[in-house]
Amino acid sequence: xxxxxxxxxxxxxxxxxxxxxxxxxxxxxxxxxxxxxxxxxxxxxxxxxxxxxxxxxxxxxxxxxxxxxxxxxxxxxxxxxxxxxxxxxxxxxxxxxxxxxxxxxxxxxxxxxxxxxx
Numbered sequence: 213x214x215x216x217x218x219x220x221x222x223x224x225x226x227x228x229x230x231x232x233x234x235x236x237x238x239x240x241x242x243x244x245x246x247x248x249x250x251x252x253x254x255x256x257x258x259x260x261x262x263x264x265x266x267x268x269x270x271x272x273x274x275x276x277x278x279x280x281x282x283x284x285x286x287x288x289x290x291x292x293x294x295x296x297x298x299x300x301x302x303x304x305x306x307x308x309x310x311x312x313x314x315x316x317x318x319x320x321x322x323x324x325x326x327x328x329x330x
Contacts, residue, residue, distance in 0.1 A: 215300050217253045220260060223304060224249050227311045228319055248314040249307055250281070250289075260303050261291045262310035272302065 215223075217239070224230055224241035233242050241249040250261035261281045264272070269290050272278050277293040285291075292303045312320075 214257060214294050214296070215303075217251065217258055220249075220251055220258055220294070220303075224307060227308075227315075229315075230311070243311060243314055243319070244316045246314045248310045250284075258294045259291055260294065260307065261289050262303070262306035263287075263289050263313050264306055264309055265313070268306075268309060278302075 221232065221239075221241075225232065227243065227248075230241055230243050230248070233240050233247075239251045240247045241251070248263065252259045261284065266288070269288060272290060277295055277299045279291040279293070280286075281289055281291040290306070292299055292306060294300050294303055
């Protein structure tokens with residue numbers, strides 16, 4: 213079974229000070245005032261868009277289910293279609309990486325290490 217929006221939401225909200233917002237009617241997850249995950253569920257399959265380090269983005273580019281999102285793709289964001297367990301695992305890693313890149317410096321200083329992946 214592929215993750216539904218509730219599963220994605222629970223994972224995103226598991227990070228310190230993360231919260232859900234709907235700035236344009238779409239669901240996003242933020243830390244501080246910055247977005248770390250965009251989501252969409254246009255059908256029974258959800259999509260997430262995350263900001264990745266260059267190395268990881270280059271590793272994932274071109275794989276099935278991975279896409280460059282409109283507007284933000286050129287700024288280091290990559291989209292993941294959550295249609296397989298492998299893609300959900302990639303999304304979890306991507307969400308964690310995106311959170312680390314976006315979180316405020318005060319949270320990074322308080323952190324004792326990298327965000328654990330499931």
